[in-house]
Amino acid sequence: MSPETLQKKFLKGLTEQFPDILGKLREYVPGQLIAVLSRDELPKVTKYAVNQLGARFVITVATDQRDKTGDFGISYILAFDEEKQFLVLHSNLPADDPRIESVTPDVPAANWAEREAYDMVGIVPEGHPDPRRLVLPDDFPAGIHPLRKEYEYNTRFPSEPQNAPPRMPPPEGSTVVPLGPFYPTLEEPAYFRLFLDGERVVGSDYRGFYNHRAVEKLGDSELNYNQVPFVAQQICGICGQVHSCAYVEAVERACEIETPMRAKYIRTILLELERIHSHLLWVGLAGHIIAFDTVLMQLWRIREPVMWLMERVTGNRKHYSSNLVGGVRFDITLEAAEDIRRVLDKVEEEFKAVVDAVLIDTSLMARLKDVGILTEENARALGAVGPTARGSNVAIDCRVDHPYAAYDQLDVQKQVQDGCDCWARTLVRLYEVFESIRLVRKALDQMPGGPIMAKIDGSLPADRIGLCSVEAARGESHHYVRTGDNNRPYRWRLRAPTYPNLQAVGCMIQGVNLADVPICIGSYDPCFSCTERVETLDVNTNEIRVYTREELQELSRRKTLG
Amino acid sequence: MISDLCKKMLSKSLWLFHTNCGACNGCDIEVIDVLTPYYDVERFGMKLVGSPRHADALVITGSVSRQVAPALKRLYEATPDPKVVIAVGTCAVGGNIWFDTYNILGGADKVVPVTVYIPGCPPRPEAIIYGAALALGMVPKKVKPQREQHVPRGFDLDAYIARWQDTPVVTR
Numbered sequence: 001m002s003p004e005t006l007q008k009k010f011l012k013g014l015t016e017q018f019p020d021i022l023g024k025l026r027e028y029v030p031g032q033l034i035a036v037l038s039r040d041e042l043p044k045v046t047k048y049a050v051n052q053l054g055a056r057f058v059i060t061v062a063t064d065q066r067d068k069t070g071d072f073g074i075s076y077i078l079a080f081d082e083e084k085q086f087l088v089l090h091s092n093l094p095a096d097d098p099r100i101e102s103v104t105p106d107v108p109a110a111n112w113a114e115r116e117a118y119d120m121v122g123i124v125p126e127g128h129p130d131p132r133r134l135v136l137p138d139d140f141p142a143g144i145h146p147l148r149k150e151y152e153y154n155t156r157f158p159s160e161p162q163n164a165p166p167r168m169p170p171p172e173g174s175t176v177v178p179l180g181p182f183y184p185t186l187e188e189p190a191y192f193r194l195f196l197d198g199e200r201v202v203g204s205d206y207r208g209f210y211n212h213r214a215v216e217k218l219g220d221s222e223l224n225y226n227q228v229p230f231v232a233q234q235i236c237g238i239c240g241q242v243h244s245c246a247y248v249e250a251v252e253r254a255c256e257i258e259t260p261m262r263a264k265y266i267r268t269i270l271l272e273l274e275r276i277h278s279h280l281l282w283v284g285l286a287g288h289i290i291a292f293d294t295v296l297m298q299l300w301r302i303r304e305p306v307m308w309l310m311e312r313v314t315g316n317r318k319h320y321s322s323n324l325v326g327g328v329r330f331d332i333t334l335e336a337a338e339d340i341r342r343v344l345d346k347v348e349e350e351f352k353a354v355v356d357a358v359l360i361d362t363s364l365m366a367r368l369k370d371v372g373i374l375t376e377e378n379a380r381a382l383g384a385v386g387p388t389a390r391g392s393n394v395a396i397d398c399r400v401d402h403p404y405a406a407y408d409q410l411d412v413q414k415q416v417q418d419g420c421d422c423w424a425r426t427l428v429r430l431y432e433v434f435e436s437i438r439l440v441r442k443a444l445d446q447m448p449g450g451p452i453m454a455k456i457d458g459s460l461p462a463d464r465i466g467l468c469s470v471e472a473a474r475g476e477s478h479h480y481v482r483t484g485d486n487n488r489p490y491r492w493r494l495r496a497p498t499y500p501n502l503q504a505v506g507c508m509i510q511g512v513n514l515a516d517v518p519i520c521i522g523s524y525d526p527c528f529s530c531t532e533r534v535e536t537l538d539v540n541t542n543e544i545r546v547y548t549r550e551e552l553q554e555l556s557r558r559k560t561l562g
Numbered sequence: 563m564i565s566d567l568c569k570k571m572l573s574k575s576l577w578l579f580h581t582n583c584g585a586c587n588g589c590d591i592e593v594i595d596v597l598t599p600y601y602d603v604e605r606f607g608m609k610l611v612g613s614p615r616h617a618d619a620l621v622i623t624g625s626v627s628r629q630v631a632p633a634l635k636r637l638y639e640a641t642p643d644p645k646v647v648i649a650v651g652t653c654a655v656g657g658n659i660w661f662d663t664y665n666i667l668g669g670a671d672k673v674v675p676v677t678v679y680i681p682g683c684p685p686r687p688e689a690i691i692y693g694a695a696l697a698l699g700m701v702p703k704k705v706k707p708q709r710e711q712h713v714p715r716g717f718d719l720d721a722y723i724a725r726w727q728d729t730p731v732v733t734r
Contacts, residue, residue, distance in 0.1 A: 137629035137665060146664050154662040159628075210629045211584040214663035231659055237588020237684060281591065300598035307595075318588040318684055 001027045010080045010087075013053045018045060029253045031402070032467050034088040042091040043101040046076050050107045055080055055087065056396070057109040057383050058469075059495040061480050062121035064148045065092075072098045074123055076110075077467065077480065081401040086467050093123060102128040109383030112503060113495075120147040120216075135209045138164035146217060153217045168205035170195040177514065192505075192521075199513050204506045219492035225251055225460060228489065229323045232479075236496065237318050238281070239472040241267075241274045243494065244323040246470040246479040249404050251325045254466025254483050257454055263327035264406040265447040269340070270313075270320055271405065271470070272436045272443070276347065277306040278473035279429045279436075283358075286426060289522045290367045295358065302350045309343045312336070325460075327453035337444050348437050355430050368423035372508045372520035375420055382507060383500040386475020387432070388523075391425035393418040398471040405470075409446065410439050422523040429473075459487045472497050575607035576698060578648075579617035579641065583634055583670065585624025588684040589651035593621060596687045603691055606700070614640040619697065622670040625653040625660055631673050638674040646677040646697045650690060655679045 005011065005027055015022050024035045037045060049055040055078040063073040075090040093100060102125035104111045114125035115134040122145035125131065136146070139159040144151070170176050170193075179192040191210070195203040215235055219228050232247045233240035245267050252259055280303040287295025307317045313336045314320040322328045332340075358364060374384065379392035389396055398404070399412040415431045417424035464483045469476050475497025484490030509520045582590050596603040597610065611617050614637050626634060638647070649670040652658045657668040670676050680693035695701045 137627065139628065151664070153664065155664050157664060210627060211582075211624070212627060212629070212665045213584060213625065213660040214665050215660070218660070218663060234586050234588075234658070234683070237586040237591060240586070240588070297599055300595065301600065304595070304598070304600045316683075317592070317686065 001025060001033075002030065005030075005033065005085070008080075008083050008085060010049070010053050010055065010083055010085065014045070014049065017048055017052075021045065028464065029256075029466060031084055032086045032088065032253070032465070034090060034465060036090045036092070039091050039093060039100055042074075042076065042089050043103045045089055046078065046103045046110075047106045049078055049087065049089075050103075050109075053080070056380070057107050057113075058086075058476075058478050059480070059493065059499075060110065060113040060117050061491065061493040062117035062123045062147070063482065063491045064121055065490075066095050067149055071095050072121065072123060074100060074117060075480075076103070077478070079402070079469070081396045084401055084403075086402070086469075088465065088467070098122060099124045099126050101126050104128050104130075108381050109500060109503070112499065119145065121145050122148065133163070133165040135212055137209075137212070146214070147220065149221075153214060153221045165207070167193065167207075168203075171197075171203055173197065174202050179517070194509070194514070194517065196514060199515070201509050201512055201514065201517065204509060206502065206506065216492055216494065219489055223489075224487045225325050225489065228492065229325075230321060232494070233319050233321065233323075235494070236472075238278050239274060239474070239477065239497075240319045241270050241322065242470045242472040242477050243479070243496075244321075245271060245405065246468045246477050246494070247481065247492070248323045248325050249470070250466040250468040250479045250481040251460070251483065251489070252466070253468060254464035254481055255325075255460045257326050257456060257460075259327055259454055260451045261406065261448050262331075262450045263452045263454075265443050266328045266332050266452065267323065268405040268407060268410070269332060269440055269443050269447075270310075270322055272440045273306060273310060273340070275436045275473045276433055276440075277303050277310075279433045280306070280347075280351070282429055282473070283426065286422075286519065286522055287364075289518050290364070292361075292364060295354070298354050302347055302354065305343050305346060309339060312339060324453070326456050327451070331452055332444075332447070337447075340440065340444065344437050344440060348434070351433060358426075358430070365423060367516075367519065368421065368426060368523075369419070370421050370423075371516050372422045372512060372523055373420050374504055374508045376418075378507050379420075379504065382504040384475075384504045385500055386472065386497050387415075387425050387428040388475060388501045388504065390414065390416045390428045391523075392420045396476070398469040398476050402469045404468055406443065406446075410442055412439065422519055425523045462490070474498060475501060576646075576694065577611045577616055577618050578608055578621050578694075579614045579619070579637075580610055580621045581623070581634065581637060583622055583624040583630045583654070584627040584666070585651065585653055589623035589654070592684045592687055592690060593623065593650060596690050601687045601691060603694070606691075606695070608694060615642065617641050617645070619646040619648055619694070620674070621648050621650055622654045622674070622676075623650045625657040626667045626670055626673050627665050628667065629665075631667055634670075634673050647674055648678045648680065648693055648697055649676045650680045650693070651685060652681055652683045655681050658683070 021035060024037060026034050028034065050057055058077040058079050061075040065071065065073050072093045072095060073090060074093060075088050078087045100123060102114055104114055112134055114128055117123045118125060119133060119135040139161045140163060141157050141160045142163050144157060174195040174197050177194040177196055179194060191207040193205040194201050215231060218231060223231060229244035229248055233244040235243045280299050284296040284299030311317050314322060322330060374392050376393045379389050379394050393416060395414050395416045397414045399407045400414055413435055415428045415435060417427050460483055462483050462485050466481045469478045477497055478495040480493040481489050482491040505521055509517055512520055580593055595601060620641055649655050654670045657666060660666045661668050667673060678693050678697040680689055682689055
């Protein structure tokens with residue numbers, strides 16, 4: 001362990017409470033501590049680190065390592081953002097009894113992660129308050145955990161519809177409004193059941209993962225290191241570059257590959273251009289949700305030249321296919337750099353005009369201010385990330401906290417607002433566009449020459465662990481890679497930013513009007529492109545009323561018009 | 563047959579119902595993109611509607627996952643005849659790289675009959691407009707009709723659709 005790490009505050013706090021943990025900590029990669037603990041210690045340390053030391057819960061990684069050590073592994077990944085540190089708490093569980101005490105009652109952010117660990121690998125979180133099925137489809141056979149090594153990625157499992165997870169019972173006297181399932185967030189189509197008292201939301205239930213495509217299983221079983229980035233970029237059509245970049249950086253960190261500086265700058269430029277078009281897209285959609293279609297049309301008009309630019313620079317409008325382990329596949333030429341500058345000048349000028357109009361628009365403010373409150377306390381407890389967190393005065397931004405690519409040389413300014421409402425989240429995104437434009441220009445100026453691909457001889461070493469967080473437009477995207485034999489990852493775990501943010505939605509829509517629900521859900525950056533069908537069930541008469549998305553939007557729009 | 567009927571009845575105003583069956587959102591964004599000023603598909607009378615019951619065409623993006631399949635079937639049945647089904651993007655056309663994983667059934671045609679396939683990852687907005695116009699017979703086909711090539715010899719499409727429509731819908 002390096003002397004700087006030993007000085008860190010969180011480590012002192014941790015060793016005061018658990019004196020023998022110091023001997024178990026290993027630092028393979030700077031900024032990443034790994035501790036192998038016993039099954040009883042792990043939950044205690046996690047709870048203490050999160051609740052007393054202010055760690056942010058990132059994700060759990062459950063691994064089937066029976067072919068190597070004969071047991072299951074579970075890792076809880078925590079982040080100390082101010083101290084730029086990741087802490088991986090790992091525990092090995094016997095193959096015949098994979099149980100672990102659930103930390104969810106004390107660490108609410110771990111809710112989904114622990115449920116997913118059970119679904120995918122079969123690690124039982126004991127004492128979990130809501131141990132329903134999360135990831136697997138309703139008709140999936142019970143007792144089958146597809147990430148275990150005995151199942152092939154293309155096994156066809158029989159249909160057993162009786163396994164559908166039970167729904168949460170609504171509070172007494174409330175009305176149930178299902179919202180979905182063709183409900184497009186950016187990662188997962190989702191199905192919300194809202195419990196209403198009159199017009200106010202008093203609770204909600206969520207069923208998602210309609211979009212589960214077995215990406216991790218493919219990465220664990222079929223693909224080699226350089227094939228994974230091309231699958232990773234297809235996880236999301238908007239932050240594809242984020243996912244492939246996070247994956248390759250995780251492998252590079254684990255295997256200590258020196259990536260050329262120019263490659264890092266190219267990654268950075270593509271990431272920032274992606275953020276620009278994503279934020280422009282979001283602001284337009286937010287306007288559409290609250291019946292301000294001019295915003296949609298204007299913003300998407302401004303955005304389109306960015307898409308054309310990406311096609312000229314990378315060859316595709318989305319899915320740039322630029323990253324490989326050790327570098328990037330194509331260079332940004334002088335002509336392309338000129339092109340980027342020209343487009344950015346135009347975007348900045350036009351976007352500034354729109355922002356000036358948006359910032360003084362009273363009807364937008366009336367719909368967005370004090371709507372969808374997510375307090376700073378709740379945002380921290382539920383592990384919200386990205387503009388959702390920064391709108392609630394939680395100053396986390398991986399570009400600063402856990403620098404990757406070339407961000408440590410670019411001096412990124414965090415955009416933080418303390419309004420805690422939809423308006424604050426909008427402001428964060430508006431200002432981030434200008435910040436991104438500045439960063440691209442600065443990166444183009446500073447970009448050094450040289451090679452764009454590192455030389456890698458032979459196969460990469462096995463059994464190393466690498467972590468990388470990349471700040472996507474909608475928050476932190478975290479990738480965990482454990483390297484394996486034959487040039488293939490042994491375990492690849494990813495967590496998209498919507499994962500924690502969706503868990504915060506239940507809290508955000510508590511107490512709002514039904515007509516405000518679309519903008520609340522919209523405010524953490526989903527995509528309202530597709531359809532959702534809304535159905536209300538009046539508990540008193542059992543009469544079913546079907547709202548279409550249009551009608552719900554109409555309700556939302558009517559509120560603007562007064 | 564479907565194409566002739568659609569040509570007659572829908573060519574002046576095609577209302578689209580857009581559904582994401584497990585896509586990465588790349589195609590979804592491109593579908594919205596054709597509505598915005600640069601492409602402005604509304605000049606052809608096409609627009610997105612909020613309910614399948616108002617729609618003439620289903621636009622399907624994404625490979626179909628197990629969880630989505632029953633809902634997609636219901637959606638197809640809720641759309642009134644005559645209807646066109648447009649599969650947008652490589653995932654909806656053939657399932658992309660996940661076509662045979664444990665949770666994916668494959669392309670959209672594994673669950674509903676598809677009229678027009680628009681490949682691409684994601685397809686360009688121009689390709690989407692061209693595909694929609696092709697479905698309506700507004701532009702001449704540049705290749706021979708593709709369906710016969712995909713359908714095995716001796717395959718009776720009408721019987722396939724009839725049999726598929728008899729399958730009980732899973733309601734939850």
